[in-house]
Every structure is written in C-alpha cells, then in structure tokens.
Amino acid sequence: MTAIDLGLPELGGLHGVPTTEEPQRAKDYKSDQEVRWCPGCGDYAVLAAVQSFLPTLGLKRENIVFVSGIGCSSRFPYYLNTYGVHSIHGRAPAIATGLAVSRPDLSVWVVTGDGDALSIGGNHLIHTLRRNVNLKILLFNNRIYGLTKGQYSPTSEPGKITKSTPMGSVDNPFNPVSLALGAEATFVARALDSDRHQLTEVLQAAAAHRGTALVEIYQNCPIFNDGAFDTLKEPSEREQHIIPLRDGQPIRFGKDNEYGVVRDPATGNLHVRKTTEVDEGSVIVHDATQQDPTQAFALSRLTNTDLGHVPTGIFRNITAPTYDDQARAQIKQAQDAKPINLQGLLTGKDTWTVAD
Amino acid sequence: MTAIDLGLPELGGLHGVPTTEEPQRAKDYKSDQEVRWCPGCGDYAVLAAVQSFLPTLGLKRENIVFVSGIGCSSRFPYYLNTYGVHSIHGRAPAIATGLAVSRPDLSVWVVTGDGDALSIGGNHLIHTLRRNVNLKILLFNNRIYGLTKGQYSPTSEPGKITKSTPMGSVDNPFNPVSLALGAEATFVARALDSDRHQLTEVLQAAAAHRGTALVEIYQNCPIFNDGAFDTLKEPSEREQHIIPLRDGQPIRFGKDNEYGVVRDPATGNLHVRKTTEVDEGSVIVHDATQQDPTQAFALSRLTNTDLGHVPTGIFRNITAPTYDDQARAQIKQAQDAKPINLQGLLTGKDTWTVAD
Amino acid sequence: MSVEVGNGVSAGGPEVRKLDRVVIRFAGDSGDGMQLTGDRFTSEAAAFGNDLATLPNFPAEIRAPQGTLPGVSSFQLHFADYDILTPGDRPDVLVVMNPAALKANVGDLPAGGVLIINTDEFTKRNLTKVGYAVDPLGDGSLDSFQVHQVAMATLTQGALESTGLGKKDADRCKNMFALGLLSWMYHRPTEGTEAFLRDKFAGKPDIAEANVLAFRAGWNYGETTEAFAVTYEVAPAKLATGTYRQITGNTALAYGIIAAGQQARLPVVLGSYPITPASDILHELSKHKNYGVTTIQAEDEIAGIGAALGAAYGGALGVTTTSGPGVALKSETIGLAVMTELPLLVIDVQRGGPSTGLPTKTEQADLLQAMFGRNGEAPVPIIAPQSPGDTFDAVLDAVRIALTYRTPVLLLSDGAIANGSEPWLIPDAADLPDLSVTFATEPNAPDGSDTFWPYLRDPETLARPWAVPGTPGLQHRIGGLEKADGTGAISYDPDNHDHMVRLRQAKIDGIPVPDAVVDDPAGDARVLVLGWGSSYGPIGAACRRVRRKGMSVAQVHLRHLNPFPANLGDLLRRYERVVVPEMNLGQLALLLRAKYLVDAISYTKVAGLPFKAEELEGVLTDLITSQ
Amino acid sequence: MSVEVGNGVSAGGPEVRKLDRVVIRFAGDSGDGMQLTGDRFTSEAAAFGNDLATLPNFPAEIRAPQGTLPGVSSFQLHFADYDILTPGDRPDVLVVMNPAALKANVGDLPAGGVLIINTDEFTKRNLTKVGYAVDPLGDGSLDSFQVHQVAMATLTQGALESTGLGKKDADRCKNMFALGLLSWMYHRPTEGTEAFLRDKFAGKPDIAEANVLAFRAGWNYGETTEAFAVTYEVAPAKLATGTYRQITGNTALAYGIIAAGQQARLPVVLGSYPITPASDILHELSKHKNYGVTTIQAEDEIAGIGAALGAAYGGALGVTTTSGPGVALKSETIGLAVMTELPLLVIDVQRGGPSTGLPTKTEQADLLQAMFGRNGEAPVPIIAPQSPGDTFDAVLDAVRIALTYRTPVLLLSDGAIANGSEPWLIPDAADLPDLSVTFATEPNAPDGSDTFWPYLRDPETLARPWAVPGTPGLQHRIGGLEKADGTGAISYDPDNHDHMVRLRQAKIDGIPVPDAVVDDPAGDARVLVLGWGSSYGPIGAACRRVRRKGMSVAQVHLRHLNPFPANLGDLLRRYERVVVPEMNLGQLALLLRAKYLVDAISYTKVAGLPFKAEELEGVLTDLITSQ
Ligand SMILES: Cc1ncc(C[n+]2csc(CCOP(=O)(O)OP(=O)(O)O)c2C)c(N)n1
Ligand SMILES: Cc1ncc(C[n+]2csc(CCOP(=O)(O)OP(=O)(O)O)c2C)c(N)n1
C-alpha cells in the first residue's frame, strides 16, 4: 500500500479525466441559473475566477462535478455548467468521497463555507484530508454564517458580536490551515477572493495535486461581516500583512520586501523581522514539498485572529498515496487474482443435495 | 474576554470543586459493578491507575463525573464510584460540555476510544479542544475497534488487515497529538497503560490544567490488536523508542541517554541523533508552556505509524481562557448589570391597554 | 373584503370611511426593507389597539438579485376592530415597490382592490427582467383595481435633498415614504414610528433623520395631494380587557423558556445550532443571560442537544431548538434522553420539507418524525402551540411535563407561528405556574440497604428520581444500554427489557392532559373539524364564515398530540364526519385513525403557506351540505 | 419435545432411537467457544441433510468476566427430518460447560431433558461466583433431568498429554470434546469437522491437531464408556429437491448485494460504519472486491450513507448497512436521497432499543422509524426478509425497486435473521432477475430546446432520468431544495411544492408489489395471523401446531411494508379476527389500522428474543376458541 505500488508519483490530480481539444471559454462554464448572491458578495469574484480557470484545464466539461453543502457559498454549483450536487449541511466531503472513489474519470470539487466545513462538517473534512481522497476543496471563509443571517462561525475572532453572541463570542477559533495540517493534509493553500491572479495559481496547483487539496479562500460578506479582510486588501497596508509563499524562495514580504520570516533557533517558532535587522541567510526558504509538515504548521501560526500576518499561497504540497487510487488498486488486484464466479460464490464449500 | 478579565492564570483545573478532609483510598472509587473487560485488557491497568490517582485530588467524590461514549473503554464509568454517564457513540465531549458549562463545581472527565473520539466523535473532540472547555479527556488508543470485534480505526497503521480490511486498510491514520495541536488544544499528553507512574503524573497535570486536557493513552487490546505497543514495553528495546518529555530538560533518551532530539536549522524539523554525533547544546530543551505550538507539533511528528520514536509525557500545557469560565462570566456580568424582572421582560416597550 | 361600518367627511379633507378590517400587503425587493415596513405598520396598528395578525414571506436567499421574482419579499398585515384569527387570505390594499413585486402579488389582489405602485422602478430594464413585454401601467391590465401611481423614490429623494444624503442612502428610505403614506391613509399614530427610527439608527443620526423625513413626506403626500379621495378608519378592537403587546412566535417562545427557568428555579442551558426558522430563538435567549440562561451555539445539532442533555443531567433545564433537518440529526440523542429518563425540551420550528426543502416556508410535516423518528420504542410527549402568543404557554406546559415525568418533550412550532405576530395579552408573572422540582437527596433502596436506585419510580408519575452530581451518597451511572428497573444497573434480562419498554410507554401514555374542548356554538353540528398547530387561525376563521352562513360546524384544536386527551375518542365518534386539515399529507389523521378507528377525512395542502380561510370554508361547506 | 419415530439396537452398542427432531443448546463461558461449537454441529447437521434453524445468543461485552452470568454465551440448534421453521422453543439436550451456564439455562430445559455437564468447572469458587450456595450436582435439584456428568477438561487434558501442549491451550479444546461427544450421540458425520479444524488452524498445526484429538476424544468417550445407554438418529429431511448449503442472514444479505450488482451490471459501493449486528455484512462484502464491490469504512454513519449516495449519483449501486441507531443518524441524508430521487439501498439490521438498548439482541422496533423518521413528507419503500436465506431475495427485490423508481429503499433485517442460519436452496445464478438500468444519454426537454430536464418523469414509474456525470450535454445540478417538476430548477412556487410532495408520495404508493398470499390449508379459517420479518418462523410453527389440533388459522406474512400489497385491505376484512404478533409495541398494527380501519389485534413481546412457537400457539388457540 505505498505510493510506489501505484506508481503514484507520476499521477497528476487530473490523471484519468478525459480531455478535449475544443477550446473552452469562461462562458462555457456559466449555467443558465441567475446568480443569487448579495450585491458585492465575494462569492462573485471566486465564481468568475473559477469560470475562467476551468477552461485552462482542457477537461471535458461533463467530467467535472462540483459538490457543495449548505450555505451562501454552497450555491456555487448552480452557477457552473458542470455536473453538480447541492447537498446537505456539512456532508459534501463524504458525498464527494463516494463519487471520487467510484469514478476516477471525474474531476471532483467540493465547495464549502467556514460553517459548513469547519462547524457541522468538521469531521468529514479532517477524515477526507487524512485519507487523501482525490478531491479539491474550496473553503469559502467569510468568518461568519451568511445564509442564516449572521451568527459567528468557528473562524470568527474571539469576542465577536453577532446575533447569537450579543456579549461577544467566547470561542477560541480554528486556524483552518493548522487544523488541516494537523489532520495530515497533503495540500493546503490560502488565497483571497479579490486576488484573481494568486487564486488562479493556487487553483491550478490544487487541480494538479493528486489527493485532497484544501484551499482556504478569504471571502468578504458585505452584509454580515463586511471588511473582515480589508487590511489584506487596503493598497496602503496590505503588503505589511500578506506574506506570499513562493516555493524555493526566501519568505520575504512588504512593499520593498523589508520583512522576512526567521526561525528562533531555541524554540523553532517563526517570527517576522525587518530584514535589515537580521542577516540575509536567516530568512527561511519556503519548501511546500517537505514530508514533515512542521514548517508549514509554523507558518500557519504566524496568523492570529487579527490577521496581522497572513501567509498566502501554498503551505504544503506533498505526494502521497490517495485513498481512492488504493481502493481501486485493491479491486483490480482482487479481480486479477479471482475471476468472477457468482454461482461458485453462492454455492460455497459445504453443500448437500436433496434428490427426489 | 481575555484570560486577565477572569484572573484565569490563578485558577487551577479544580478551582471551584469542593474538597474533603476525609482521607480517601483507591477502593473508595471502586463501584459495585463487576468489571467486564477481557482478561489482560489494558483498560484494567488504566482503571487501577485512575482509582488510585483520584484520592490524591482530595475532592468530594460526588463532585466528580465521568462521561463516556461507546466502546470497551467507554464502559469505564460503570466501574468508578463517582457520578457517570455512559452516553452514545462519539458524543461524550458534547454532553460533558453542557455539564461543565453549567456546573463549575464538578470535575468532569471524558473517557473515550480511538474510534469513539477520532472516528465518529472527531468533530466534537476538535471543537471541545478549540473552545478549551474545562474537561479532562482520556483517549484510550488501542488502534482498533474493540467492542465491535476488531475493525481498523483512524489510528491503525496503513495496510492493517482486519475483518473489514482483508486486503489491508488504505487509510492514512491520524496522529492524535498532531490533530489535537492543530485544533488549538491547550493541553496534550501521551502515556502508556503499562506505565502507572507516568500515567499518574500526566493525570495529575491534566487535573491541574484549567481547560481541555487531552491525554492519549496507548492501551493494549489482547484480543483484537495484541502487542500493538510491545516495542514500547519490551524492556530490551523500549528505551530506544520512548522519548520521555520533561519540562525544562533537554530531550534525551535511550538506555544511557545516548539519543537526543535536535532541530534541523534549515527546515525546523526535529530529528533523533546519537548525542555523541551532535554537540551537546544542539539537543533541544522541552518547554510545554510555549504559546506557539510549533515545537510540540514538531515533536508529535517524530512518531510515525510504526511507533519507532514515541515522545511520552506532556507535549503542550498553556494557560488560556476557557469557554465555560467565560460563558459564566458573561452570565454574571449580565446579572450584575440587569436585575431579573420577568414582568418587565414580558411587558416590553410598546403596550396598549383594552379597558372594559 | 372589508365591510363598511359607516361614513363621514372630515372638514375639507378627503372622505373618511370606517372599516371593520383591512388586509394590507407590502411587497418589494428583498433590499427594499418590506419586512421592516410591515413590522412598523403592525406596531402602529397594535399601539392603536386593533387586533391583528401578520404573515411575512421572504426568499431563502439573503438577497436574491435585485428586481427579480425570486428576490421579492412581502409582508401581509391584517388588522381589525374585532378579534381576528388569520393574516387574511387576500390583500385589500397592495403596495408594490417594483415590477417584480407587482407580478408576484397582483394575482392575489381581488378586483376593486387598492393598488399603490412605486412607479420609479418601472423602467424598461426592470420590466423585461421579470418578463413584462409591455408596461402594465400602460396596457390597461390593471383597470380592475383602484390604482395609485406614486413616484416614491423621486419624492423621497426630493424630501431628503436638504439632508445632503447620498442618492443611494436616500433611496433606501423610500420604504418609510410608503409607510408614511399608508399611515396617513389609515389614520395611524406616528409618534411610535418616529421614536423607533431615532432609536434604531441612534448610531447614525443623519440616517435616522432621513428616515423620519421620508416617513413624514409620505404622510404629507397623502395629506396635501388630491391623489387620495378617501381615507379609512379601523377602530380599536374590543379584545378581552388587559394590557397587550405585539409579539412574534419565536419571541414568545424564547420568553416561555426564560419564564420556565424562573418558575422551575433552574438555570437554563440552551444547546443549539442556527437554522431557519428557529435561529431567532437562540438570538433572543442570548440577550437574556441575566435570567441565568446559558446559550451554547454548538458545532452542530447533535452537539447542541448533547450539551442540553449533559446540562440536564447536571440539574439544569436543558433546551435545544432547531427545525426539521436538525431533529433528524438529533434523533439518536433524543433516544438516549428517553433511555436515561432525563428532562429535556426539544423545539422543532417546522419548515417546508423533505430535506432542505423550503427553508423559509411553513409546514406541519414533522409530526410523525416527532412521534417515531428514533430507533426502538422511544415514546415522547408532543405539544404544539396554535399561534405566536400561544407558544409561551405551550413551552410552560412542555417544561412542566418534562420536569415532572423526566422525559424529553417535543414542541412543534412552525414557520408561520415563528415569524408571524399577534397582539398578546401580557401574562401576569405572578400567576405563572410553579414548576419547581425536588432533586433526590437520600438513598432510596427499598431493600433498606443504604444505596441509591436511580430507576426507582414514583408510583404516581412513574418518573425516576433526579439525582444531580454533587449530591453525597447518590453516585450512580446511567447510559443508553437497557436498565434494570429500580436499580438502574445494565440488564440484558429479556423480561426486564419487555417490562421497561412497556413501562416507558406507560409513563408517557399516563401523562394527564386536559380534555379536548369542542367549540360548537349552535350545539347541533354533525361535522367536526379537528386541527393542530398554526392552522388554528384559518380553521377558526373558516368556522366563523360557515356559521355566518347559518350552518353548524364543531371545532376542536389539539395542543397535546402525544398523549391525546382522554376524551378524544368519544368526541370523534360523536360526529357524523370528522375532517382534519393539515399542512402535510395527513399525519395527525393517520394517528387518529390508527388509535380510534374513526374514518377521519384528511384535507391537506402542502404549499409552504398557511391555509386560506376561504379555502377551508369551502371544504367545510361541502362536507356539511353534502350530507 | 422430540417425537420418537422408531427404535433399534445396534449390535452390542447402545440402543439407537430414531427421532424426527432435536433441539440442542450448547452453553458456556464467552471464552469457551460455544458459538464455534454450535456452528460446527450445525454444519454437520446440514451436511447430513437435516433441516435446521439456529439461535446464537451472546453478551454485548466482548468477554464478560469468566464464569459469571453475564459472561454466558449459548448457541441453540434445532435439526429435524422435516422442514422446520424455528430454532426451537426449549432444548431437548442442554450442554453446560460451567455453573454459570447451568444457572442461566437450566430453567429452559423441560423435565426429562438430557443435561450434559462439564464437571471440572464446578469448583466452590465458580459456584459462589454465580450464587450457588450448594453444589447443584449434589443437592438433587437436577433430579428431574437425565444428567450426564463428564469431566470434559480433565479428559481433554488427558487426550492431549502426548501433544505436550500447554495446559491453557489444551483447556481451550474442551469445546471440541463436547462437540465430539454430541456428534457421537447423534451419529453425525465427523470428516467435515476435522477438515474444518485443520483448515481453520492451518497456521498453527499443533493447535489444529489438538482440537482434532479433543474432538475424537469426545467421540470415543461416548463410544467406549457405558455412560450413555442411548444414541439418537435424526434422518435427513425431505426438503425440496436441489442443492443446499447452510447460510446466515448476514452472509445471504451480502451475497444478495453482490448478485444485485452483477445483475444490474453496476459497481457496488458500500459506505458503512461498523455496528452490531450489521458489521458482518461489511466484513463479508470486503472479501469480494473482485465483484467490483468497493467497501468504505467511513468515519461515521452519516459519512457512510453520504459516500453511498455520492456513488449513486455517479452511477454505482450505492448501499449502506447499519442498525437502528445508525438509521437515526442517517435520516437526514435519506431525506436528501428522497429529494434528489437517487437509487440507494439502506439496510437496517434491527437490534434491541431504544438508544444503545440491547445491541446483541433482536427486535422489530424500527419499522415506524423507517416509515417516518425524516423531516417533511419523505416516503420510502420498505422491505423485510423473513428468514436468513430470504435476505438474498429481499435484497434483489429492494434493489430492483431502488433502481426502477430512483428512490432509497429501506430493508429491515434483524439480529435473529442476521446471526441465525438455515439450509439454503442455492439459487441458480442464471435464473436471477435482470436488474440492468439505462442511463440517460440525450437531452429530453419536451419544449424541443436541446436541454436536459433531470426531473422529467417516466409516465409509467414516475421515475426521473438517471444521468451520470461524464455524459456529454446532460450537465445538471440537483440538491435538497425543492425542485420544479420537470426542469429540476430550484422552485419556491407553492403549487409546485404541493405537487412535488404528492408526486413523491404517489411514486412510492404506485410501486407494484406482489399480492399478499394467504396460507389457510383448511380454507375455513376465521382468524388471520399477520406478521412480518423474522417472526415468520415462530408464527408458521404456531399455525402448524394449531392446525395439528384440528383448528383452522390463516397466515399472511408481509414482505412489502411500504407500499402494502394491493389486496391487503380486502384480505384483512375477510376474517373475523386479525392478530398481528410483533417484537415491538404494535408498529405494523398501527399502520394497518390507520390505512384499513380494521381492528387488528396487536400481540407484542419485546424481550430481545424471537417468539416461541408455543407462546403464539396459545395466543392463536385462545383467539380461535374464544369466538
Ligand atoms: C442540518 C442543518 N443545520 C443547519 C442548517 C442551517 N444552515 C444553513 S447554512 C448554515 C451555515 C452557513 O455558514 P457557512 O457554512 O459559513 O456558509 P456561508 O453562508 O457563510 O457562505 C447553517 C447553520 C441547515 N441548513 N441544515
Ligand atoms: C451510532 C453508533 N454507531 C456505531 C456503533 C457501534 N460501535 C460501538 S463502539 C464502536 C467503536 C469502538 O472502538 P473504540 O472507540 O476504539 O473503543 P474500543 O472498543 O476500542 O475501546 C462502534 C463502531 C454504536 N454503538 N453506535
């Protein structure tokens, strides 16, 4: 049951999904349903990005499936001219798992929200991640429950005042990237709804990854949590907060790359320092392909609930056997070893005959 | 809503639980129910350890509650002469949360298994951890489903042959410590059923911790997964595998402390090295009280599914506000601010009177 | 239609007509603030002393795209000078803010009805958006109505020029213009609304001012222009004497929970996960922590009920609130509560199903799920309120049963009750029932041994003792495995299991509930109409209509669906025909037929909307006359 | 009791009596391997050609403490020379391996019954453990039985001395000694068992040898000692001609799923979470991946059914297996399957409830959960097998319905069927029904537009097209919100919702199921006994007993519980009295009474054990004679 058995390293995330020569355009991926999000909702930007990204995969449209749960973001599949399931709250990863395991010829995507994925659906999410099922999960994190009109979510900052927490929430939130890494995720990335370029990059890498790819997308909800990510969008300050992760590159950021991420040798913790104050070499180099998720995890800890420092891009991207490939390999192995013989199965070993 | 508001740092895990002068002995904690585990089950050892540990807390027995799910291990509460709930599969943390929030005068313990806590109960576990509810969770990890007669569990090694996986399991397992740390756990420890001494130490620290304490206990199931932890118990070799964590101490182990844990400066990953081959100073020092869980996480990664290197003891132990303290503080705050006035509430602002 | 009860002419001003009742519907885009407008008009009517009933109706999307049919949101209000039972079948007055609202609602307006139209939105683009080839304002298609075309947006903009408020913000105030105009038409008091607006926008005084100005502009528009020849008066209703307030079902329900905690002298622990249309109960309760109410927004429905059950074990009043899909998820834990015999209040605000169904619409299709939706024989009492205000009493009743009989109780509200509102005769807190409980404090083993038997029963109620942690000497363990009666030890004994299954059933069956009361003024009815839940209003209104026509019909409305009132069987057999209208496919009818073998006729409508009195009037009339 | 059908004396050896039927019960400690012993004797009986029925009975604990009452595990086997229907009410022969087993079982042994006791375990300590003050072997309390005291452990030890096997291992073989002895007593073939043992312990040849030696020692003990004056013969049964095998319910059910996949030419995807007594279906299926069966052990029941539903959307045969508590958790997703109208097989192996209840015992108390355990109106077909072998056909039937009508189907097995076994007339694979389906391949919009309408229906079945991903041009979206009939677009339209609710109901109600067949040999019965599921055996046996007494009774056993057979109503009305025995509190009776208004009498027993034929014989006799 190792990667080698299956010659996995060669397999890309889309291996086995039929492609087409026909050129595709974004509009080919627009469904006939009119989009029903609030004006200004970040979901529009993500939808547009996905619709213009999908054609670049060159897949047959009918071999793409989007599965979602319940929430504003989970309306996503209706607006894409692919196959789609708008399922029930929190269960999309489970449903998508059954589909992916039985249909290697499909590119299966999950669209979910911070409540859908991390609150009611948390268990399915972490198990999907550890199993490394070949699914691409887009987690729309607006740090609020949108569809139910504004209760706090597992990613809301502590003390959040909402309809259900008039005195402020008393929950310590999840850090979705830390949680995913703790759950053995093989691909974890983060992007902003507003940054079409990086979002597309990340989506491309996710699609190419064989196994579960979790993409956290910071998404603005103008109605119930407006401006949650403004500091990351404000041209004046965003460079001080966003830490773009580039594989093989030293992790530097800031308007003039004046900041760098360095490791405290005593504790192993990562810190942001003015590069002028540390020697060049001490700025750590990003390597998403490390088997050991320690550094990716350390990077996720740079972000606390006020979003002061937010690494974006790909935290982790390693090759590992997928649940569905191995499950199918076992079927094949069994079929090669044992021909189908229904009569034989029914008859079994110990029989007796009653003659008349 | 910060630790300071509540003067938390001073509060211990047992703050508010009435104590007694009466000396207690282990037998005071034995219930009248006869114990019904298989001969040789590791659960016996844990039960004995807990029964002899509880008296040392000096609490009133009637203020201790054990809540469990379903599984062999979850029979635990029946055998303790305290209050207890043998609930349903996977839900113990949720039930215990309701109890703990409403009863600060109780010491609430959760007993669960690797299936109960990590499979069906995974979501309640991670949410309890992030909320930091004042519960002590004993996770009996025998890496198998015992009660249902031997299917693999989310902690079983890959390729595990069981009743439900005759060709070997194709799941990548959880590392419970990594998962807990990824879920913001404030206290995480690991112990062996067979090591009464360390288990007791860990239980003591867990009891003293205010917030959720997760204790993973490696427990042997002689019937369905016998010897799963033999390498950690075999006198001849155990010292080479077990890495005892002692706060403030360099992390060294081995029969003659010949091994040490060092950090790769380039990646931040931890590795085991012969101390003779590295300079003394490079062996890292354990500090469970670090706010940043990075090093604790890195330590958890030393263990892979074959248990070659297994840190035991306390990985993380930090002070943080608890969900239940804060929830109660809000109630108190509200009560101080607003006297009870049911009639006023019912009457409200806009009324009109119909006279006859 | 409204009945004129007299005329008069106010000096110089337009003619004033007195009406006994009016049904107004505000309809516009989700963004137009129709719910707020309706709420305010409701408060004005309430403050004025009319009886009233309301029916909000909004899309499942937060904001469906502007100007589209799915985006239409409406609020219907029925107010009268006598006690009424429903929000009204069809509006007498329809206010539409855009073409979509017109298209979606005009079908309900009877000929001759008043139609007030905000013309500003009737642009080519908006018209085509909803498939109007030609402008209905021009093609005579509205000739059968009394149409008033008002450029509300423009007029509002004008009124706000002075404020220097941005166009967008100014435009947001046009709903207050509409409210002002209608307030004028119906001689409503205005202070309340102005005070409300200043209070609501306390943070943004300029917005507050703008809304007040728009509101006045609407009023003045009616007063100054000649556009409206007639205004109407609806006198206060002669309701039972006392002090009233307007209240919605979810608010009254939340108040019921708070009051129950107070009357039981127990802390309340709500474990809940948000879901439409139940979320507002969580919201309301979270505002009243000073009553010792802890609200836990759990990670899911299972954790929500788990927390409530854990709290109940600890001696709190455990409550969980949800809708149908949430009940499905909670069913396993409800079974645990049945087995552990702990008090627990489970509230299901029913919505359109199955599955996600129609989240914002109303339905009564969870009755059988409440009865049977668990593995094994797991009986629970079921209670259903019949109107928004009635949820308060229903909760007190449910909690009494839960605490007395140590059992989970299911309370079935629905979307119409939850969001609907009515005048509520404010109860006197001093008169509320005492719900206090006594916890076990002593060993109780009949064998004299000084031990505690958690499953020893009260011979009266068959309830087991409630021994909470912290009580010395009563340490005990409970759980989901079958228990030996008395000792509560795990028991695999066949006879004990059979005994316990029957005992749990007997405990519920034995709960005394008030006899069902028949309403049959004439006393000679041969047809009985039996209902439950929110259909009380339309059924009652239908009965009135039938009786006005000189026919007799008997009405019974059930609050207790499990167990049934003891007299129900005899009562059903007393009538030639029994008809059971339900917003499902006949769930209560099924239970009645099975238990009493009466050929109850099931009349069902599952459209996500309350019955119309007119429709049921027809059903009853046919039944009565076809005999 | 067994009826003697003739005697004979074998030269020199003990007397040989011919019997038509015998009931043997092996009882011992959970550690004593009684289930294995029973299984083997069953196989011997099967190989010999007897008809048989078995009833395993074990504790919920894996290994309750040795020598205690809760630790007792037993296996009852009924074999005969004619076709029998039940595992037998009471044993004719009781084999007990220790005092606990004696205490727990001797009550069921009728006077004169044969009692074989392993004396080695009757130590003071073991006796007191189970509360025997004095040794029952000495106090004459067993005088009414034919007692044989055999020091099985000692004798086994002796027989194995040569092997040099450790005492502990040797002791483990004493169950084979008992088996050997019984095999001798009943002239059973022995080769099968020896082969089996060698095969089972192939890995440990010394253990294999030891077990074979112990088995032979038991046989020889009977042969050589004078202890047993009589041996018995039970001739092969004259069953319908054909080739038979012995099969348990869970195995036959798993085979049914495999066969269904083959006959439908679809891959099978099982999404399941282990739970007693359903786990063995998962275990069995996971062995047969070569049939294109994927087994997913999910993280919980919800994920299990989710995976099955996802696979169904992808065009596989989706199956999920569980027990009552799991069904409770799956209910929300079953609702989604109803709304999305996808084929899905949901198997509930019922166990004692409510809550965790009695996990290893049998019950029929999930029928109403299966019918109604979901939010909203969410009808599903329900099918129940009546015996272990019958599960195979029931599955094929259920899958046919699921695939043809695009609906989840609930199949209700139970613990008695799941673990019980019987001879099974091996079906001819070539005769199995063709279940092949056709996926949609073309746009189908009636408006000629070249689009695909996922909710356009087959006028015959009302089923919607199954268009699987990968089909060009048929891209579509489905989900849990209400759908517009035809186009499948989200629809909040009131009339559409009412239409769809009724349509989903009509689709299920319209499924043609075979008429119910009455078994009334005399043709003059005035009492009808109606059952479902595993009570088929005891009810049938009771009918035979009643008829043997010269009375008439009619029997109907239902396989289809939703919808009911079309002729059921008429049929029920044809009899003066209808009695419905159920292992619940009358769930089928409730459905019958509600639907047909017949005063069906409900006879219930909820003890975690199958009915006894004797008991039902009494019930029927009383009913017939009390007329
Ligand atoms: C079983 C169930 N529980 C609760 C709900 C109500 N509900 C729908 S979406 C949602 C949460 C939405 O938040 P999120 O997942 O963050 O999505 P968003 O709307 O913010 O995009 C909830 C609680 C439901 N539909 N089903
Ligand atoms: C809802 C539900 N699903 C499944 C089961 C069956 N079940 C009981 S315990 C268990 C898993 C036991 O494994 P674990 O939690 O590791 O406990 P252990 O027996 O190994 O101590 C399962 C699947 C159940 N009782 N309830």
Ligand code: SF4
């Ligand atoms: S509520 Fe928020 S998340 Fe939902 S659609 Fe509106 S803006 Fe978007």
Ligand code: SF4
């Ligand atoms: S099965 Fe395993 S875990 Fe369960 S009691 Fe037996 S030995 Fe212990």
Ligand SMILES: [Mg+2]
């Ligand atoms: Mg969200």
Ligand SMILES: [Mg+2]
């Ligand atoms: Mg386990």
